Amino acid sequence: MKTLSRENLNLWLDGLAAQQSLIAPHLEAQGVFYRPVQRAQEIAWEADRPALSAKEFLFPPSERLLKVEKRGPDIRLEVSPSAAPQAIFGLRPCDARGIRVMDAAFLETPPIDSQYASRRENTLLLGLACRSMGASCFCTIMGLAPDDPRDMDVMFTDRGPTLAVQALTPRGEALLAGLPIVEEPGEVEPASRREVGGLPTAEAWKESFGDARWAKHGERCLSCRLCAYVCPTCRCYDVRDEALPSPPGEAHFERLRAWDSCTREGYRLTAGGHNPRAAAGSRLRNRLLCKFVYYPHQYGPAACTGCGRCLDACPVNLDLLEIGGALQEAAQ
Amino acid sequence: MSTADGADPMYPLLGRLVSSRDMGREIKLLGVKLLNGTQPPFPAYAPGQFAFLSAFGIGEAPFGLASTTERGEVLEFAVQRLGSVTTGLHELAEGDALGVRGPLGNTFPMEAFQHKNLLVLGGGIGGAPLRPVIHSVLDHRQDYGQLTILWAARHPSLLIFRDEYESWRAAPHTELHLTVDEADAAWDHHVGLMTDLVRQVAPSAANTVAITCGPPIMIYHVDKLLSELGFAPEQRYVTLEARMHCGLGKCGRCNMGELLVCRDGPVFSMAQVGNFLESYL
Structure with a gap:
């Protein structure tokens, strides 16, 4: 295995932070979050996966699509500038997969979403293996592992005084060139795994459409959308125009897009105000079936990484594993 | 977003309202012509397709194209005033600028x-x-x-x-x-x-x-x-x-x-x- 001393890694990260935005797990008042850091010393090393995913750095909660300037009868449209380079260090496998899942919709299915593409091209994914699975983690069900290096540019595994390092992409290889990397005998020790239940097959999820339990789950669901906002793959969005301060005689606006979720009550309204998903249960069903049936049908990958954040976030303890587990039992 | 030719399909083309005619109660038939200039022209479209209209500063909404390419270059949309964007479109005067994105979607076979x-x-x-x-x-x-x-x-x-x-x-x-x-x-x-x-x-x-x-x-x-x-x-x-x-x-x-x-x-x-x-x- 290839290793890098912690001291050299920190020096390298300090150098990266000087050149571009460096995002890494950081201890905040309410937990550990991916945040811009100035120096390697600020990184929270001991944490489990951060409380929120890294989604916001590729697909921000709110972003400008367009600026509109009206001057009398004339209208000028201005597109947003391209993204600045950034590196995400300490990225967990579930969150790298989340980015990979968004890639499938925004990059790999035409047309390309240019704002997402600009951020993605300018973002380095520097992974850090989880040592074990957290209390609500179920990445192994989704075909991942706590130390899964796929979807990363570079993967690090913390071994105390040294870190094992593996480049996964040409970009990652170029990044590591010139670093004092040492070849050590032996293999990287795999992360510990925990036995977690199972989830239904895509077919069984699909067949659950008429299951009466969705209405029961709907009685609990508050349609608060927390599950979607903490989800590394939920990528639905709303678009609206907002007024900006304008000089006299002019009117300036921006067209924004912002995170939205299919569990929101008015999400699926049609033009006349009709709501095909007026019941909370039908919206919850749509969100989960999207993860395992609709999203794979449209874009390829399943839209769940097993990060378990929706389990932690739900104020009424609706649990994807419980809901899915019951359906799986019924299907057998 | 961008297509093969580099154009961003989230970026509206600028058009002008050339006609706004009352068709029924709170329903107008809007005629839209795209502005000449650096923008590409609105591509040929077929029955069934739709386009987004922008009332700038208010928002954007999708409408079925109510015209055919064959009958002329004016794009027609029947717009019923129901919400903020349709109200914004109803309030535009002939000659006012608006945004157009499309044509989108599949067509009747x-x-x-x-x-x-x-x-x-x-x-x-x-x-x-x-x-x-x-x-x-x-x-x-x-x-x-x-x-x-x-x-x-x-x-x-x-x-x-x-x-x-x-x-x-x-x-x-x-x-x-x-x-x-x-x-x-x-x-x-x-x-x-x-x-x-x-x-x-x-x-x-x-x-x-x-x-x-x-x-x-x-x-x-x-x-x-x-x-x-x-x-x-x-x-x-x-x-x-x-x-x-x-x-x-x-x-x-x-x-x-x-x-x-x-x-x-x-x-x-x-x-x-x-x-x-x-x-x-």
Whole structure:
């Protein structure tokens, strides 16, 4: 295995932070979050996966699509500038997969979403293996592992005084060139795994459409959308125009897009105000079936990484594993 | 977003409102011409497709294209004032600038419809995306069989394209049947729901394709009735809608099961969406 001393890694990260935005797990008042850091010393090393995913750095909660300037009868449209380079260090496998899942919709299915593409091209994914699975983690069900290096540019595994390092992409290889990397005998020790239940097959999820339990789950669901906002793959969005301060005689606006979720009550309204998903249960069903049936049908990958954040976030303890587990039992 | 030619399909083309005509109560027919300049022209489009209109500063919403490429370069949209964007579009004066994005979505398979009888069922503002079908048939009358138009609204003041009914009726092998839920003093046609009219006209399913657009509840019950009249799922077409935000298969707003109205539709046959129709209600 290839290793890098912690001291050299920190020096390298300090150098990266000087050149571009460096995002890494950081201890905040309410937990550990991916945040811009100035120096390697600020990184929270001991944490489990951060409380929120890294989604916001590729697909921000709110972003400008367009600026509109009206001057009398004339209208000028201005597109947003391209993204600045950034590196995400300490990225967990579930969150790298989340980015990979968004890639499938925004990059790999035409047309390309240019704002997402600009951020993605300018973002380095520097992974850090989880040592074990957290209390609500179920990445192994989704075909991942706590130390899964796929979807990363570079993967690090913390071994105390040294870190094992593996480049996964040409970009990652170029990044590591010139670093004092040492070849050590032996293999990287795999992360510990925990036995977690199972989830239904895509077919069984699909067949659950008429299951009466969705209405029961709907009685609990508050349609608060927390599950979607903490989800590394939920990528639905709303678009609206907002007024900006304008000089006299002019009117300036921006067209924004912002995170939205299919569990929101008015999400699926049609033009006349009709709501095909007026019941909370039908919206919850749509969100989960999207993860395992609709999203794979449209874009390829399943839209769940097993990060378990929706389990932690739900104020009424609706649990994807419980809901899915019951359906799986019924299907057998 | 960008396409192969580098253009960003979320970036609207600038157009000017060249006409804004009252068609019914709170319903206007908007005529839009794209501005010349550096922008690419609006591509050729086909019946069934839609486009987004921007009332800048208020927002953007999708509308079925109510015109055909063949009849001229002015893009026409029938817009009923229902929310903030449609109000913004209604308040634009002729000559004002607006944004246009499109054409988007799939099309009615007009070639496959050739030499077939067509049954066109439009309810309220839902008739707008069906007008290009009617115009295409009338402009190539010999290519299609009998054209039967069933046109409905809640009230006579909400009927759209009234000034064209005479020319529709005058075309060979073409019938127009009208109904309203609630008549006024001047009304001398059928009174009742679209389903009553379908029962009365009792169209034959033989070599016929039905095309329906209207409010979800109408689509659902009309479709059930057509099925009873012997129309197979493959003979029953609908065009659906949602308050979508991109029209490009990204924003997620318009899914119907695993299908996206914007990318897989808005035109569907019941063979594709029949199972979902109940959940669309």
